[in-house]
Amino acid sequence: xxxxxxxxxxxxxxxxxxxxxxxxxxxxxxxxxxxxxxxxxxxxxxxxxxxxxxxxxxxxxxxxxxxxxxxxxxxxxxxxxxxxxxxxxxxxxxxxxxxxxxxxxxxxxxxxxxxxxxxxxxxxxxxxxxxx
Amino acid sequence: xxxxxxxxxxxxxxxxxxxxxxxxxxxxxxxxxxxxxxxxxxxxxxxxxxxxxxxxxxxxxxxxxxxxxxxxxxxxxxxxxxxxxxxxxxxxxxxxxxxxxxxxxxxxxxxxxxxxxxxxxxxxxxxxxxxxxxxxxxxxxxxxxxxxxxxxxxxxxxxxxxxxxxxxxxxxxxxxxxxxxxxxxxxxxxxxxxxxxxxxxxxxxxxxxxxxxxxxxxxxxxxxxxxxxxxxxxxxxxxxxxxxxxxxxxxxxxxxxxxxxxxxxxxxxxxxxxxxxxxxxxxxxxxxxxxxxxxxxxxxxxxxxxxxxxxxxxxxxxxxxxxxxxxxxxxxxxxxxxxxxxxxxxxxxxxxxxxxxxxxxxxxxxxxxxxxxxxxxxxxxxxxxxxxxxxxxxxxxxxxxxxx
Amino acid sequence: xxxxxxxxxxxxxxxxxxxxxxxxxxxxxxxxxxxxxxxxxxxxxxxxxxxxxxxxxxxxxxxxxxxxxxxxxxxxxxxxxxxxxxxxxxxxxxxxxxxxxxxxxxxxxxxxxxxxxxxxxxxxxxxxxxxxxxxxxxxxxxxxxxxxxxxxxxxxxxxxxxxxxxxxxxxxxxxxxxxxxxxxxxxxxxxxxxxxxxxxxxxxxxxxxxxxxxxxxxxxxxxxxxxxxxxxxxxxxxxxxxxxxxxxxxxxxxxxxxxxxxxxxxxxxxxxxxxxxxxxxxxxxxxxxxxxxxxxxxxxxxxxxxxxxxxxxxxxxxxxxxxxxxxxxxxxxxxxxxxxxxxxxxxxxxxxxxxxxxxxxxxxxxxxxxxxxxxxxxxxx
Numbered sequence: 001x002x003x004x005x006x007x008x009x010x011x012x013x014x015x016x017x018x019x020x021x022x023x024x025x026x027x028x029x030x031x032x033x034x035x036x037x038x039x040x041x042x043x044x045x046x047x048x049x050x051x052x053x054x055x056x057x058x059x060x061x062x063x064x065x066x067x068x069x070x071x072x073x074x075x076x077x078x079x080x081x082x083x084x085x086x087x088x089x090x091x092x093x094x095x096x097x098x099x100x101x102x103x104x105x106x107x108x109x110x111x112x113x114x115x116x117x118x119x120x121x122x123x124x125x126x127x128x129x130x131x132x
Numbered sequence: 133x134x135x136x137x138x139x140x141x142x143x144x145x146x147x148x149x150x151x152x153x154x155x156x157x158x159x160x161x162x163x164x165x166x167x168x169x170x171x172x173x174x175x176x177x178x179x180x181x182x183x184x185x186x187x188x189x190x191x192x193x194x195x196x197x198x199x200x201x202x203x204x205x206x207x208x209x210x211x212x213x214x215x216x217x218x219x220x221x222x223x224x225x226x227x228x229x230x231x232x233x234x235x236x237x238x239x240x241x242x243x244x245x246x247x248x249x250x251x252x253x254x255x256x257x258x259x260x261x262x263x264x265x266x267x268x269x270x271x272x273x274x275x276x277x278x279x280x281x282x283x284x285x286x287x288x289x290x291x292x293x294x295x296x297x298x299x300x301x302x303x304x305x306x307x308x309x310x311x312x313x314x315x316x317x318x319x320x321x322x323x324x325x326x327x328x329x330x331x332x333x334x335x336x337x338x339x340x341x342x343x344x345x346x347x348x349x350x351x352x353x354x355x356x357x358x359x360x361x362x363x364x365x366x367x368x369x370x371x372x373x374x375x376x377x378x379x380x381x382x383x384x385x386x387x388x389x390x391x392x393x394x395x396x397x398x399x400x401x402x403x404x405x406x407x408x409x410x411x412x413x414x415x416x417x418x419x420x421x422x423x424x425x426x427x428x429x430x431x432x433x434x435x436x437x438x439x440x441x442x443x444x445x446x447x448x449x450x451x452x453x454x455x456x457x458x459x460x461x462x463x464x465x466x467x468x469x470x471x472x473x474x475x476x477x478x479x480x481x482x483x484x485x486x487x488x489x490x491x492x493x494x495x496x497x498x499x500x501x502x503x504x505x506x507x508x509x510x511x512x513x514x515x516x517x518x519x520x521x522x523x524x525x526x527x528x529x530x531x532x533x534x535x536x
Numbered sequence: 537x538x539x540x541x542x543x544x545x546x547x548x549x550x551x552x553x554x555x556x557x558x559x560x561x562x563x564x565x566x567x568x569x570x571x572x573x574x575x576x577x578x579x580x581x582x583x584x585x586x587x588x589x590x591x592x593x594x595x596x597x598x599x600x601x602x603x604x605x606x607x608x609x610x611x612x613x614x615x616x617x618x619x620x621x622x623x624x625x626x627x628x629x630x631x632x633x634x635x636x637x638x639x640x641x642x643x644x645x646x647x648x649x650x651x652x653x654x655x656x657x658x659x660x661x662x663x664x665x666x667x668x669x670x671x672x673x674x675x676x677x678x679x680x681x682x683x684x685x686x687x688x689x690x691x692x693x694x695x696x697x698x699x700x701x702x703x704x705x706x707x708x709x710x711x712x713x714x715x716x717x718x719x720x721x722x723x724x725x726x727x728x729x730x731x732x733x734x735x736x737x738x739x740x741x742x743x744x745x746x747x748x749x750x751x752x753x754x755x756x757x758x759x760x761x762x763x764x765x766x767x768x769x770x771x772x773x774x775x776x777x778x779x780x781x782x783x784x785x786x787x788x789x790x791x792x793x794x795x796x797x798x799x800x801x802x803x804x805x806x807x808x809x810x811x812x813x814x815x816x817x818x819x820x821x822x823x824x825x826x827x828x829x830x831x832x833x834x835x836x837x838x839x840x841x842x843x844x845x846x847x848x849x850x851x852x853x854x855x856x857x858x859x860x861x862x863x864x865x866x867x868x869x870x871x872x873x874x875x876x877x878x879x880x881x882x883x884x885x886x887x888x889x890x891x892x893x894x895x896x897x898x899x900x901x902x903x904x905x906x907x908x909x910x911x912x913x914x915x916x917x
Contacts, residue, residue: 003447011444011447014515017514017515019520031517033533034533035477035478035479035518035528035533036477036478036479036533037478038441038442038443038467038478038482039441040517040518040533041517042517042520059515059516059517059520060515060516060517061439061440061441061515061516061517061518061519062441062443062444063441063443063444063447064443064444064447066441066444067444067515136564136574137573137574137575139575141567141568141571141573141575144567144568144570144571144576145566145567145568145571145771146566147563147564147566148562148563148566150563153559153562153563156562157555157559160550160555160558160740161549161550161552161555204605204606204609204742204770204773205605205770205771205773206770207758207759207760207761207769207770207771208605208758208770210760211757211758211759211760236760236761237759237760237761237762237769238758238759238760238761238769238770239760241759241760241769242759242760244759245759335771337771342562342773342775343771343772343773343774343775343776344605344742344743344771344773344775344776345742345773360643361612361757362608362609362612362636362640362757363612363635363636363639363640363642363643364608364611364612364634364635364636364639364640365608365634365635365636366635373608373612373635373636373639374605374606374607374608374609374636375547375606375607375608375735375741376741377605377606377735377740377741377742377776378741379740379741379742380741380742380773380776446572446573450573450574453567453571453573453574453575453576454573455571455572455573
């Protein structure tokens with residue numbers, strides 16, 4: 001399978017690999033996919049008091065396109081609000097990385113990971129508010 | 133790319149041995165001629181070459197040259213044997229077929245096609261080591277079983293089935309026995325004088341011969357009949373029509389001659405390399421060898437690297453040419469059906485790599501491969517959330533995965 | 537002995553450029569086109585390039601080209617594959633088809649289809665009246681070769697297609713003998729499937745193709761790895777396919793030269809043959825330019841072929857593929873040629889490398905051999 005240069009670049013030099021402190025109230029975690037399906041993405045975002053994402057880290061078990069999709073979104077997320085992050089569409093990811101049709105699901109997974117991470121941080125904030 | 137990748141995919145196809153290529157080229161240039169043209173020497177030279185090659189093929193497998201029918205490759209041989217014998221004997225023996233779930237697609241799909249036209253089939257599951265349990269095989273035989281098809285050497289995991297024992301069971305039960313030996317020639321001894329096998333498929337391009345040529349062994353004593361699947365000029369005693377590609381046949385003959393003469397030496401050399409590779413890779417944590425190690429050709433090593441996804445692994449090791457799953461089905465994203473049949477989890481099936489070693493593999497190639505794998509597996513596991521969880525002691529089988 | 541080859545309809549010498557193009561795929565570029573590593577991708581790219589070359593040569597779309605191992609396989613695939621996916625009915629083939637069309641049609645009879653032959657006239661042309669009549673019985677498929685391998689006579693495919701369409705029958709044509717000799721336009725022919733082969737045009741043995749109108753639902757002949765979009769399983773014979781592709785490209789480039797050159801040789805030859813008293817077959821019809829089919833009264837074809845061979849000329853008696861049998865050519869019998877005359881039939885088929893001198897030499901040798909053999913027979917009698 002021929003990969004685009006951008007996929008190869010992210011795959012060879014993945015950005016923002018790693019984890020954030022999952023117990024930090026300002027950190028949201030999204031884990032999507034399943035090992036049986038061949039891909040699992042874990043995306044962690046750290047949000048400041050203004051709702052702006054200040055850090056993002058990922059770990060991905062999956063093909064080159066899945067790794068590239070998650071690496072790319074960690075770059076995109078930094079500096080965006082969680083609402084802006086939530087609005088990221090898989091088609092933008094697929095287009096940026098020139099994913100072939102059989103790899104579109106990787107971009108869907110990345111979008112799902114963002115939504116899961118944002119939902120997680122919102123749930124945490126909600127819980128904190130209720131506790132307060 | 134700076135350098136050619138190291139080729140470790142000999143089970144997908146082998147390079148043509150230079151000696152084979154040298155034999156073939158004259159038949160592409162000065163000796164051209166249609167071997168069925170009886171009337172002029174262009175045809176005669178071709179015919180003689182074809183018959184010499186037929187003898188070489190027969191010699192490697194202990195057959196009579198008259199038992200060898202040329203085909204365009206193992207896929208055609210398998211289709212011809214299975215459809216040809218099943219159709220010929222359906223009326224007298226019945227319409228049930230036994231095969232193994234880990235057979236090559238050419239066998240599985242030919243049997244499926246027969247199911248479509250009224251046959252029934254049993255796809256026997258092998259044991260976890262890839263081998264067929266003889267008692268289970270025997271139990272699968274029905275009164276109307278016409279044909280059994282079992283491969284000698286599996287293309288993905290390299291395990292060698294006990295063809296002799298299975299053949300005896302077939303004989304006792306009056307079942308025609310076909311064996312796909314595409315991956316076996318030059319790797320294991322085949323003596324059809326002794327083996328109770330009725331039909332056997334071969335191809336050249338897995339044994340340092342050219343692509344596009346294969347053969348089917350059709351036993352004469354006791355005589356096995358098959359219904360032709362390709363009709364025309366009546367070549368190959370009516371079993372298979374179509375102009376023969378002389379240079380390819382000559383190539384197959386020479387490839388099989390070399391295999392016969394050099395097999396013993398070559399297998400010893402290859403085994404040493406494979407064992408070195410195995411030791412090197414097993415020093416990596418969480419690796420699993422797929423398929424039995426004892427009943428296995430020395431050329432094959434199929435190994436799963438847990439917590440690493442197969443396709444990204446293939447990308448990571450692009451400096452070596454290897455397969456994840458079978459080359460013939462690797463256009464699909466499904467995990468290998470062979471590994472699944474062994475009961476491997478989808479994750480381990482996904483993260484499997486088939487290394488296949490051959491005539492031109494060097495010790496330096498193996499050293500390089502071990503070092504490369506160690507480095508890349510480390511890197512990918514660093515990226516893998518599953519590895520992180522495993523290291524944290526999480527039981528992955530208990531995790532509720534988000535549906536996708 | 538330097539043998540002169542006048543049997544190009546049987547097979548042709550590999551073009552040197554084609555050999556050069558093939559060699560890398562027999563040596564360092566040995567990948568399996570299905571593999572995903574660089575060896576595999578190189579092989580895949582080469583196969584797809586060849587597919588474009590083949591498609592271009594016959595004005596088809598690359599996606600319409602399915603590679604097979606031979607013309608025989610492509611014909612079997614067409615007949616078996618197209619009929620199998622239709623309701624039982626009639627399969628019509630011309631009475632002069634190659635056995636690799638007529639026999640698969642006959643083989644379909646055991647599976648519920650009816651195979652029927654359509655007559656030809658005395659000049660090898662399909663009898664359209666007969667076609668019209670037999671089409672009255674529900675027909676699935678009509679297979680008529682574009683040009684006959686023995687006489688070289690070209691059929692009026694347009695009329696055959698038009699007539700068959702009226703009766704909703706699909707049409708296949710075996711164009712093996714036409715490729716590289718006159719222009720082929722798959723789109724214009726308007727047939728549903730067409731067979732071509734590599735080794736008749738300076739390509740290697742081991743590659744052929746069925747060009748298929750994608751609206752036709754066709755069943756594979758070979759099942760397995762799912763190559764050729766599932767229509768033809770089996771590891772691609774990359775070297776042969778590459779050779780086929782280039783041979784197509786080169787054949788189309790030299791089409792005009794081939795046509796002019798071989799036609800001149802044939803005219804020269806036939807003028808001489810008539811002077812020697814030969815009966816020419818199909819010569820008043822439009823033929824492929826390189827082929828001449830003829831016979832001499834009271835002269836056994838096989839004997840003459842052997843005699844010519846000893847004198848350095850390779851010619852054919854009947855078609856090579858059926859030369860195991862000593863029966864007279866089924867083509868001539870279908871044309872109503874007397875059995876005894878048919879037994880004398882000889883085919884010469886020229887190629888680009890043949891020369892006027894060779895033809896003149898051939899005629900001289902032929903004259904001598906005829907005299908010698910007639911003398912022998914006279915003595916024996």
